[in-house]
Amino acid sequence: MNASSLIATKERSALLQNQRGLAWLLAYAGILSAFALLLISNRELSLLDNAQVVYMMAGTVTAAGALIAVIMGSDAYAGERERGTLVPLLTAPISTGDLLMGKAIGLASAWGIMYLLSLPYLWAVGAGGQNLGQAIFYLGLFGTPVVLGFGYLAMALSARSGSVMSSLLTSLIILLFSASPLLIGPGLRNSAIGKALDAVNPFSGALNTYDAVIIDSDPFLSQLGRLVLVLLWLGIMFGVARLSARRPAFR
Amino acid sequence: MLIDANHLALTLDGNTILKDVSLHMDKGQIYGLLGPNGAGKSTTIALLLGLYRADKGHLMRFSEAETDLVSIRRRIGVMPEFAGFYEWMSAREYLIWYAGFYGGLQTPPDALLARVGLAQAGAKPISQFSRGMKQRLALARALVHGPELLILDEPTNGLDPRGRREIHDLLIELAQQEKVGILLCTHLLDDVERLCTRIGIIDKGQTVLEDDLDRLLHDAGRPRYRLHMTDVPTVQSLPPSVNLIDWDGSWYTVEIEPSQDAGIAQTWESLLSLGWSFDEIHREKDTLEARYLTLTGGERATSQEKAA
Amino acid sequence: MKHLKYLLAGSLLLLSTLASAASLQLQLKSDPANPGHPTMGDWMHFNSVITNSGQQPIEGLVAWISLVQVTPGKEQPMDLEDWSAHKAVTGTALAPGASLQTQWPMRLIQSGDYRVVISTTDRNNKTVFTSPTLQFHVAQKPVVESTRILPVALGIPLLIGGLLGTQRFRHRHRSA
Numbered sequence: 001m002n003a004s005s006l007i008a009t010k011e012r013s014a015l016l017q018n019q020r021g022l023a024w025l026l027a028y029a030g031i032l033s034a035f036a037l038l039l040i041s042n043r044e045l046s047l048l049d050n051a052q053v054v055y056m057m058a059g060t061v062t063a064a065g066a067l068i069a070v071i072m073g074s075d076a077y078a079g080e081r082e083r084g085t086l087v088p089l090l091t092a093p094i095s096t097g098d099l100l101m102g103k104a105i106g107l108a109s110a111w112g113i114m115y116l117l118s119l120p121y122l123w124a125v126g127a128g129g130q131n132l133g134q135a136i137f138y139l140g141l142f143g144t145p146v147v148l149g150f151g152y153l154a155m156a157l158s159a160r161s162g163s164v165m166s167s168l169l170t171s172l173i174i175l176l177f178s179a180s181p182l183l184i185g186p187g188l189r190n191s192a193i194g195k196a197l198d199a200v201n202p203f204s205g206a207l208n209t210y211d212a213v214i215i216d217s218d219p220f221l222s223q224l225g226r227l228v229l230v231l232l233w234l235g236i237m238f239g240v241a242r243l244s245a246r247r248p249a250f251r
Numbered sequence: 252m253l254i255d256a257n258h259l260a261l262t263l264d265g266n267t268i269l270k271d272v273s274l275h276m277d278k279g280q281i282y283g284l285l286g287p288n289g290a291g292k293s294t295t296i297a298l299l300l301g302l303y304r305a306d307k308g309h310l311m312r313f314s315e316a317e318t319d320l321v322s323i324r325r326r327i328g329v330m331p332e333f334a335g336f337y338e339w340m341s342a343r344e345y346l347i348w349y350a351g352f353y354g355g356l357q358t359p360p361d362a363l364l365a366r367v368g369l370a371q372a373g374a375k376p377i378s379q380f381s382r383g384m385k386q387r388l389a390l391a392r393a394l395v396h397g398p399e400l401l402i403l404d405e406p407t408n409g410l411d412p413r414g415r416r417e418i419h420d421l422l423i424e425l426a427q428q429e430k431v432g433i434l435l436c437t438h439l440l441d442d443v444e445r446l447c448t449r450i451g452i453i454d455k456g457q458t459v460l461e462d463d464l465d466r467l468l469h470d471a472g473r474p475r476y477r478l479h480m481t482d483v484p485t486v487q488s489l490p491p492s493v494n495l496i497d498w499d500g501s502w503y504t505v506e507i508e509p510s511q512d513a514g515i516a517q518t519w520e521s522l523l524s525l526g527w528s529f530d531e532i533h534r535e536k537d538t539l540e541a542r543y544l545t546l547t548g549g550e551r552a553t554s555q556e557k558a559a
Numbered sequence: 560m561k562h563l564k565y566l567l568a569g570s571l572l573l574l575s576t577l578a579s580a581a582s583l584q585l586q587l588k589s590d591p592a593n594p595g596h597p598t599m600g601d602w603m604h605f606n607s608v609i610t611n612s613g614q615q616p617i618e619g620l621v622a623w624i625s626l627v628q629v630t631p632g633k634e635q636p637m638d639l640e641d642w643s644a645h646k647a648v649t650g651t652a653l654a655p656g657a658s659l660q661t662q663w664p665m666r667l668i669q670s671g672d673y674r675v676v677i678s679t680t681d682r683n684n685k686t687v688f689t690s691p692t693l694q695f696h697v698a699q700k701p702v703v704e705s706t707r708i709l710p711v712a713l714g715i716p717l718l719i720g721g722l723l724g725t726q727r728f729r730h731r732h733r734s735a
Contacts, residue, residue: 091331
């Protein structure tokens with residue numbers, strides 16, 4: 001097993017065998033459950049169109065996934081440093097690139113688990129309607145780069161600052177800002193500034209795609225521009241993480 | 252030579268951390284790296300491990316220039332001062348996992364755990380370990396791959412006297428029988444005197460002393476005594492065999508050249524005749540400490556009682 | 560004679576106005592494939608035919624679909640956002656006698672009684688022509704079923720919580 005795989009294995013076990021990791025998953029499932037229960041307890045929401053509900057659930061999965069990814073990313077270097085486990089990794093025969101790759105794969109695995117966990121929720125709110133398959137496919141295609149991009153951003157800040165608190169707060173502010181389309185609704189997004197933000201905001205890109213393909217049944221080709229946007233986001237954030245992880249703060 | 256470091260200098264974020272550090276050690280040596288807090292010991296270790304790159308100076312490890320840090324680290328075992336672990340794992344699981352970076356364990360995990368005194372704790376989650384047990388496990392981690400060079404930062408912190416003795420014995424065995432070079436970074440001069448064959452003292456980012464301990468102690472010169480005065484003594488016109496080093500309240504430290512004919516007794520008589528009145532005499536048993544204090548501007552090394 | 564002159568001038572003015580004004584005929588029909596008793600989530604299609612029945616070509620024709628809820632007590636125009644991505648046809652030219660056939664797809668988002676209508680106008684005339692309206696009823700369908708949601712929303716956190724408890728138990732009882 002190479003060094004990256006060893007790190008990734010450890011990251012996975014940190015999520016599934018460590019109580020802290022399981023608590024994060026529990027928090028994630030709690031967010032999705034709360035939203036699903038809101039749908040059946042709220043009369044107005046329960047009258048929503050089925051596709052609208054699936055769209056909202058896909059957006060919630062992306063937001064909750066990004067939130068957990070930000071927490072995990074902030075912990076990736078700074079948490080290890082604070083718990084005294086970073087130095088043994090840095091003094092082991094492993095390059096900083098391999099260390100980052102292991103962490104990145106670990107984060108991707110965690111998102112894989114969260115994605116799988118979201119499927120029963122999507123089924124529960126969307127079965128019997130149309131475009132459930134579309135929702136699952138596009139959540140994988142657009143949600144993955146958005147979620148992982150936020151995780152890698154937090155990882156970069158974590159490696160640079162060496163402080164979980166500092167990297168977590170900074171990443172959360174950026175995440176909240178990016179996820180604001182989910183909060184502010186379509187009205188404000190139609191303003192000039194809202195449109196400009198939408199054009200460069202990967203979170204908006206994913207949400208607009210969910211809207212287009214789940215609610216309006218738009219074809220795949222019409223989403224290529226947004227796919228490029230979210231893939232660019234992922235690539236840039238991974239590049240930033242690589243730069244920061246070359247010399248992580250370890251003291 | 253395991254480490255051949257000459258005139259290393261390092262500046263981080265505009266702060267000069269190391270000005271001129273040299274360190275030379277060979278196989279089978281136990282090297283004590285000493286210095287006050289903030290002197291640059293940990294930074295020196297980080298430089299040796301390739302976590303920083305020196306701005307100036309020349310550094311060779313295992314007689315190789317630093318071209319491939321990964322292969323160099325394969326030959327080094329490190330025990331950092333703060334021993335952190337993934338606490339959901341058991342000690343055995345952790346060692347097997349960590350040894351994966353080196354291509355697997357050299358010895359079975361239980362044998363390794365037994366060697367550091369954790370024979371009964373292999374299946375126990377690390378979260379249930381005491382601080383001393385974690386120190387032992389950190390040493391086991393440093394040994395998973397049979398390193399040629401062992402770098403230990405305060406290895407006996409948190410250990411009871413018995414545990415400390417066991418670790419000392421293990422280090423001596425490693426150095427003498429397996430010819431492992433051990434770089435020991437510590438505040439405990441007792442440990443250094445007991446274990447080390449060579450020492451280096453760093454102060455304010457530069458090496459102020461590096462020598463074999465035997466030679467150092469042999470050359471340490473005249474013995475020192477601490478006298479508890481019952482009255483304020485006159486310090487003028489002291490006998491030539493007496494050199495006043497320091498005083499702290501009623502405690503006076505003197506360096507004495509014993510007379511070859513009459514021994515130390517004659518010196519005490521000379522002092523009494525000068526009007527010195529003292530009711531306690533303590534021999535400064537630790538000449539290394541005295542040397543250390545002189546070289547580092549008087550910061551007293553931590554006693555075992557305080558550090559433990 | 561004087562009256563005849565005025566009558567002639569008036570008639571000429573009326574004729575010239577009629578000749579220059581666009582004349583459009585609109586037909587709107589429900590697609591035969593539409594469900595007989597539509598419910599929420601179903602698709603419906605409406606077919607319109609817009610014919611230039613005048614003598615002059617029409618430039619810059621705009622046609623759009625409107626939806627009005629006529630459920631008693633809830634009468635209101637509907638925002639077609641989410642109902643349809645195909646809300647208008649723009650910039651079309653129609654020669655005299657030519658027709659434009661358009662299909663308007665619509666997914667039924669809410670229950671209630673609705674009327675749909677197509678309107679048109681063009682670049683040079685201020686008149687708005689409207690088609691006859693079509694009325695339909697959308698039956699309610701529960702989109703979120705508690706029988707599916709409750710087991711998932713409660714079961715998954717319980718499952719992870721159980722895993723957490725098991726880990727904690729195993730952690731406490733592991734020993735050499």
